[in-house]
Structures are given as C-alpha cells and as structure tokens.
Amino acid sequence: MYTYVGFAATDQRKTAPLGHRAAEILLETLESEIVSGALPPGAPLSELALAERFGVSRTPVREALLELERAGLAERGARRAFFVRALGAEELADLFEASGEVESALAALAAHRMTEIERQALIALAEAPAASAADYSDLNRRFHDAIKSGARNATLAQLLGGLDLRTSAWRAANFHEAEERQTTSRAEHLKIATAIAQADAERTRSLMRRHVAQSHSVLAEILARRGR
Amino acid sequence: MYTYVGFAATDQRKTAPLGHRAAEILLETLESEIVSGALPPGAPLSELALAERFGVSRTPVREALLELERAGLAERGARRAFFVRALGAEELADLFEASGEVESALAALAAHRMTEIERQALIALAEAPAASAADYSDLNRRFHDAIKSGARNATLAQLLGGLDLRTSAWRAANFHEAEERQTTSRAEHLKIATAIAQADAERTRSLMRRHVAQSHSVLAEILARRGR
C-alpha cells in the first residue's frame, strides 16, 4: 500500500527528462504521419489498434492521442473515439485568417524589437536564392522562424506554432508550392524584411497579413480544383 | 509474475457514463481550484496524491493533468511532475501582449462583420450601468464575448479563450478591479463599441490593444505593490 508523505510546495527539482518515452515516440510518429498525409483526415485513431501496431500498451497511446488533440491534429468523435481531424474549407479559412493575424502581430513586434544584426540576417534570408523546392521550403521556414523569434514574445510564438502545425498537414499533403508562387512569395518576403528593417510596424503588419492570405488563396484554389 | 487477486471487498467501482467521467470532474474541480487560487502557483500536482484525494485511480488523474497542461494552467517540471503553473512578470507581460493582439484582431474583424443588431447590442452593453462589482464583471465578460462571436472566426476565438483562462487565474486570485479602473474601462468599452459601429477596423484594433494593455498595467502595478 502506498503511504503518501508528499513534497513541500517549494520543491523545484530539475532533472534530465527520462529517456525515450514510448508516448513521446508515438506522438512524433503520429504527428509526422498526419502531417505527411499518410494518415488522412478522418482516419480513426483507435487506442487498441495503435497499441498493437506499435507494440505498446494503451496507456502511452492515450497520452499521445491527448497531445495530438491538444495540437489540433486529432479530435474526438462518437464514443469519445479519436480521429484525424478533418477541416472543411471554412475552418481552413478561419485557420489561415488566424495565422495571418497572429503572424502579422509577431512581425509588427519584430519590426520594433529586432536587433540590427537580426534585421540584416532577415533581409539576407529573403534575398537568398533557392536551388530547389526543398531549399525554398527550408528558407521559407527560416524566414518565418526569424520573425517569430525577433518578436520577443514566447506566448504569441507558441500560438503561431500551434496554428502552423495544423495547417502544415494540408500544405504538405496537398501540394508543393508552385514555382510561380515561390517567386511571388520571395518578393513578398523581401518587402516584409525591408519594412521590418525600417521599423515600419504597421506596413509590416499589413504586408504579412496579405502574405499569409495569399498562401491560403493558392492552397484553397488547389483544393477546389481537386474537389472538382 | 503477475497475480491478479480481484477487487477488494470495498470495491464500489462504477464506470462513469459518458459525460460524468471521473477525468472530467477532476478537470473541472482542479481548474476551478487553480483559477480561484486555492491551489497556488507552484503547488505540486502529484498523480498519486490527487488519486487518493479524489478516490480514483491514477489513470483519470493523468488525463485531467494533461488537459490542465493544455489549458496552460499546469506545467511539467522536474521528473515530468506536474505543478500549478507559475508565471513571472515577463511571462505575464507576454500573455497580456498576446491577448491584446489576438483580441484586437478579433475586434477588427468584428468591425467588418457584425450585423447592425449586434453593433447596437454592443453599444448597449458598453453603456449599461453596473450596480456592483459582480455586475460589472458580468457586463465586461458579455462585452468581450460579443466581440469574440461577432468576429466570425472560431479559431481566433478559441485562442483568445485559452489566453483568458491563463490570465483569469491572476485576475481572480489577486484583485477585484478597482472602482476607478471600472470607470476608465467603461469609457474604453464605449469607444471601442462606437468604432465597431462605424466599421472602423483600424481604430477598433488600436483601441482594443490599448484597452488590454491598460488592464495589464493595472494588474502589474498591483502585483508590484504586493511584491514590495
């Protein structure tokens, strides 16, 4: 029998995290499978089936599924069963609109708060040539990450991270950004970087909002074509 | 080897019907205790201790704690143990800044999207007299809810809801809004409602941002005084 003695409320031990936990591996694996489209929207995420597939018990599976729900990649359906979250066109629009607002807020803050070195690095990122689609994707990510960290607001950055995770499933599963979009996108990046370099917060905000909206338009059009 | 001896004589298990699940009751109880301050920031949330306290096993406790973490009310510390989340002044500032950005984005959208009836209702809310502090608190909530729903963006509304949950712990635990703040706040509400009624999105955004920042200033000052 357990006899609970308890810790003082001031207990502040800091210890290295335990090794590779099953729940953590599951989470990463499922996340990548959902984002890559291997697990399509609407696919059932049965505790038992996943436990058998990964050779673990249901307990870590439960934890991973709860985390997935938290990330917005899974949702509960009938009988509280988990499914890969399926977004309709409207929810997708909401999601991109939210991303646009949050990221433009971050960009506006970054315009005030970035150091001179960060501003120059951002412009360099915007100007860097992309040899391939993978290159471009990487540059794109680094550009947006630079703005996220330049804003000096962990809470907003975290919000945007969560939203990006939810949109990435659609971005990755449905298309590689078209060549022409890359060109346009690069031009937008450069405008944004310039506005930030000039510490013009409101222009930055407006440019970034339009930039995200453009991404949404392109994706929505592709989805609509596929839907036909 | 594993030897299962059956249930103790005192076994009075009853698997809860959906909707009255142990994990759900735990979540609501803990949430209210944290927000009310009964469980202060930094307090340990031990699985075993909570399981014994509520007379359930660790499994539903785990689920409730994961949900609390999701809501930002708990965090994992040493050895992955859960604690009531403690925010420093900096994180609090981040939080309010994020709230300001998100809510001002919602307000700007509402300025474009609210129906005429909603606009009038909002002005009525802003003008309504508050007989008591509780009244004012209720009016305040309804005012902000009206904007949230008028923006027609569930994703942004959900983000703001999560942020509000995290700040409410501090608001509730630390102070009742001072009389003078009520007066100022009401004036700000009226300005915002007017800007929305005029569909002036940018003015709305700016007013709302300032409004949230004001709330933060007042709270921060009170916290600083207590800290002295």
Added chain:
DNA sequence: TCCATTCGACATGTATACATATGTAGGATT
C-alpha cells in the same frame, strides 16, 4: 567534520485486467 556511497521511499512510466456502453448482426415476433 566532511564527503562519498548506499539504500530506502516514492515519483512517474508502462502493462494488463476488468467494467461498462454501444453498434451491429441475426433471429424471433408481429
């Protein structure tokens, strides 16, 4: 006295057994 080592208590991580609810198939009833 002070420090290194050992060991015990207890934390979380995981596996598994049991409880209960629900969808479904198939037969009985009307």
Added chain:
DNA sequence: AATCCTACATATGTATACATGTCGAATGGA
C-alpha cells in the same frame, strides 16, 4: 416484410500491478 430484441464483438473508462529512475537520508570512512 418490417420491427424489435438479444447476444456478441469491440470500443473506451478505470483500477491495479509492475518497472525504472531519482532524491534524500543514513552510514561509514578519510
């Protein structure tokens, strides 16, 4: 033939047993 009822398969909800790691106190030696 349509409907209802029941048994069953299987899902999630929960409890408990076991695994492993860490902290802190006790201990023993320099």
